Amino acid sequence: MEKEKYISDLKDIRSMMDRSSRFISLSGMAGVVAGALALGGAYLAYETIYLQEQYFDYRQADASDSIVFQLVLIALGVLVLSLAAGFFLTQRRARKTRQSMWDAQARRMVINLFIPLAAGGILCLILLLKGFIGLLAPLTLIFYGLGLVNASKYTLTETRSLGIAEIVLGLLAAQFIGYGLFFWAIGFGALHIIYGLAMYLKYDREGDSERS
Amino acid sequence: MIVKEILKDLNKAFENKVRLGIMSALVVNDSLDFNTLKNLLEVTDGNLASHLKSLEKSKYIKVKKEFIDRKPNTQYSATHSGKEAFVKHIKAIEQLLK
Numbered sequence: 001m002e003k004e005k006y007i008s009d010l011k012d013i014r015s016m017m018d019r020s021s022r023f024i025s026l027s028g029m030a031g032v033v034a035g036a037l038a039l040g041g042a043y044l045a046y047e048t049i050y051l052q053e054q055y056f057d058y059r060q061a062d063a064s065d066s067i068v069f070q071l072v073l074i075a076l077g078v079l080v081l082s083l084a085a086g087f088f089l090t091q092r093r094a095r096k097t098r099q100s101m102w103d104a105q106a107r108r109m110v111i112n113l114f115i116p117l118a119a120g121g122i123l124c125l126i127l128l129l130k131g132f133i134g135l136l137a138p139l140t141l142i143f144y145g146l147g148l149v150n151a152s153k154y155t156l157t158e159t160r161s162l163g164i165a166e167i168v169l170g171l172l173a174a175q176f177i178g179y180g181l182f183f184w185a186i187g188f189g190a191l192h193i194i195y196g197l198a199m200y201l202k203y204d205r206e207g208d209s210e211r212s
Numbered sequence: 213m214i215v216k217e218i219l220k221d222l223n224k225a226f227e228n229k230v231r232l233g234i235m236s237a238l239v240v241n242d243s244l245d246f247n248t249l250k251n252l253l254e255v256t257d258g259n260l261a262s263h264l265k266s267l268e269k270s271k272y273i274k275v276k277k278e279f280i281d282r283k284p285n286t287q288y289s290a291t292h293s294g295k296e297a298f299v300k301h302i303k304a305i306e307q308l309l310k
Contacts, residue, residue, distance in 0.1 A: 019252060
């Protein structure tokens with residue numbers, strides 16, 4: 001009797017520490033959706049580059065500019081759709097974990113994610129305007145990874161391993177720059193799907209069964 | 213004999229669920245404001261306020277009042293002795309469960 005009370009006390013303490021310091025409502029499904037969108041985007045990008053290459057002979061300069069423009073459009077499309085899906089799915093999950101969507105914990109996570117991410121984004125934009133297109137895939141991977149590692153202190157601890165994996169992939173992509181798109185598809189596509197599924201199985205479902 | 217020793221370390225101040233929750237949240241955060249604590253613990257204003265008062269009286273937490281956009285904002289944080297007492301309490305519980 002006494003014992004049960006103390007076991008439940010310890011559980012409460014742990015849950016309160018997590019809920020008060022970490023944003024635990026990140027949806028695993030959001031990762032899966034973002035990964036699928038990234039794979040779709042990578043396929044479109046591949047098609048764009050591949051199709052345009054046939055016209056390289058007679059309008060090389062013009063084509064490379066329009067390719068870049070299309071690639072940026074694809075990337076922005078993937079980003080916006082992923083954020084929207086992530087927002088929607090996380091909100092649904094936040095309701096289940098009874099954590100509010102935009103509390104102090106969420107703010108802390110987002111701020112810490114965006115410090116490296118914004119720095120990387122601006123750097124990529126500068127490099128893009130200067131024509132260093134090849135560096136974009138490795139650098140987006142590296143800075144995204146750094147952002148995840150930085151944010152992992154304020155959300156599910158597993159994001160740290162995901163971040164480290166993204167950094168390693170980014171460095172590989174920098175070495176094998178011709179395979180940039182390939183590494184980008186693995187990092188933003190495949191890894192997100194694997195991570196998202198793992199998180200879904202570990203947390204989302206567990207949370208659902210607890211409530212039912 | 214040994215059980216008695218352990219029981220001595222169990223802190224009456226943390227027997228209550230709300231006070232236990234307040235301390236759990238404050239030991240892992242630099243400071244939290246009243247509304248954040250209220251949302252975390254899902255208790256009423258009056259209930260939370262009275263438990264905060266009692267923890268403040270035991271010198272386990274400290275209170276800092278400030279104004280943000282001319283609205284009063286009260287920040288609560290755990291004191292050094294509060295953290296120590298809380299860790300001792302958890303250790304005592306773990307000992308009992310062994």
